[in-house]
Amino acid sequence: MARRVTASPDTGYAGAGYAGAHSPRLKAARRLTKRAFRQRERAFLAEGPQAVAEAHHCGAHVTDLFVTVPARSRHSDLVNAIAQAGIPVHVVSGEVMAELAQTVTPQGLLAVCDFIDVPLTEIIPAGHPGADEGTPPGSGERKQPSLVALLANVRDPGNAGTVLRTADAAGAHAVVFADASVDPYNGKCVRASAGSLFHLPVVAGARLEDAVTTMRDAGLRIVAADGRAGRSLDDPDVQARLAEPTAWMFGNEAWGLPPELVALADEPIAVPIYGRAESLNLAAAAAICLYASARAQRVRPVTGQAGT
Amino acid sequence: MARRVTASPDTGYAGAGYAGAHSPRLKAARRLTKRAFRQRERAFLAEGPQAVAEAHHCGAHVTDLFVTVPARSRHSDLVNAIAQAGIPVHVVSGEVMAELAQTVTPQGLLAVCDFIDVPLTEIIPAGHPGADEGTPPGSGERKQPSLVALLANVRDPGNAGTVLRTADAAGAHAVVFADASVDPYNGKCVRASAGSLFHLPVVAGARLEDAVTTMRDAGLRIVAADGRAGRSLDDPDVQARLAEPTAWMFGNEAWGLPPELVALADEPIAVPIYGRAESLNLAAAAAICLYASARAQRVRPVTGQAGT
DSSP, rough: OOOOOOOOOOHOOEEEEOOOOHHHHHHHHTTTHHHHHHHHTEEEEESHHHHHHHHHTTTTEEEEEEHHHHHHTTTHHHHHHHTTTTOEEEEEHHHHHHHTTTTTSSEEEEEEEEOOOOOOOSSSSSSSSSSOTTOOOGGGGGGOOSSEEEEESOOHHHHHHHHHHHHHTTTOOOEEEEOOOOOOSHHHHHHHHHGGTTSSOOEEEOOOHHHHHHHHHHEEEEEETTTOSBTTTHHHHHHHHTOOOOEEEETTTTTTTHHHHHTTSSEBBBBBSSSSSSSSOHHHHHHHHHHHHHHHHHHHOOOOTTOO | OOOOOOOOGTTTTTEEEEETTTOOOHHHHHTTTTTTHHHHHHHHEEHHHHHHHHHTTTOOEEEEEEEHHHHHTTTTTHHHHHHHTTOOEEOOOHHHHHHHHHHSSSSSSEEEOOOOOOOGGGGOOOTSOOOOOOTOGGGGOOOOEEEEEESOOOOOOHHHHHHHHHHOOOOOOEEEETTTTTOTTSSSEEEEEEEGGTTEEEEEEOOOOHHHHHHHHHTOOOEEOOTTTTSBTTTHHHHTTTSSSSEEEEETTTBOOOHHHHSSSSSEEEEEOSSSSSSOOOHHHHHHHHHHHHHHHHHHBBTTTTBB
């Protein structure tokens, strides 16, 4: 494979070219700060050493790497590995990096990656009613999902990215961005996910109703996280049911899940409020719910007689 | 008590005066966007209808209310109640409000409040070894705390405010901002707390070591949330111990708790990572830990024989 690097002696670095303000690659990258261009190019920007490393190691298709001079020294192993994989490395100024990264404190490394989201049917095992009919026989090793997060109209990218990170930590099998949820490739969402965007299958732009049907057909119970629900997450019956395969549905950070979306679920459950707070932050509520499922699915309950 | 309102007919609102850009009250409020001035004046800004309502209803000493014309109509009951309590109400432009609120989407209401934090000794019952010696006998009804959050060098105001909100929701008795933690009166922290700053005792500027000693003397176990700990939160033994009164120690959002701070605790515990994420966001980890304690302290474990 031919190395598409643009070597330039003045960067003092084999395999890196200096990308001036009018470089076509830089111009193309700059456009990806806008959702419409991301959709058109099916590419996005992943900023910071963690996101770049995860993109590279988890098999995402990285097409360009932008790096500042200080970050190139600080993360030389990572930059070298990427250059050696034949990916063009462009040296840019701190100002250009700040503009691309859309943050006041960029970390100096930014990768252009092709979209990595998958169709809804790809997160359930082949042969299931909702599964892709075209799935080749060899891909039948897909595991039955036991924990999935469905985001319904979650608009805040920081919250969405944090839920993605927490779902990954809790061992969830997938995260579905449904209905009018934020674009998972939004820079703030990518940053808040801390690399988790590259760790587990992400479905973008699904209809919530389709996602619910597909998950239910695949044998998951659909549970709506709904602060107004009568049943508490800490109810022993509820905890026991969480041991079953579960898809958690989380609503908008400001108004939660409206009744018509709660009605799609098998059971609405509230994280109990023991103090005086009116509600929980979405990402905090999701962390409590997803870990309640993770625990119920993994840890055998302590029985009175057996002790532990 | 004399009403300190500056009535002005051109605002069309009895009990509200228009605060021009050079009004002394506005100048004084503007200074409170800076920590040094907050410390000097022992006063801070609470932005948004939720924070203003909680400040007013929870007995915080509100000295001024700033309001835009649209917010005054939208929240007329709240503004009227505050004006009727003799608090000066100042009408300001949207630009002035954005500057005071330090957010691009201010909600048009902002209260100047006196500091509300309490000394460390005030969160434990009188008569306890660490309690304030000067406590009058009548205040002996303070409850023994069973759940406290200790923030050690938490610098991000959004994370700190979210932990405060979650601690309130979990029924915690207090939150201690220790060592180099962010100022709880930082605008972003106040906003992220969603009113919870006014709901439970907050200690600001404590030394972590003093906080640990005081909590331990008051009968609380000190548990460090430490991703590197060998024991998992989901371990049945750990869950059982969480039924005891517990103070959770949370470290910095980027580097967690260093070993010398973990060493202050009775037990370090890790939120287990079941997937591929390297770590959890601080506010998500705190939500999982605080709710694990809240559940253990309230819900009897299901015993094998007894059924539910």
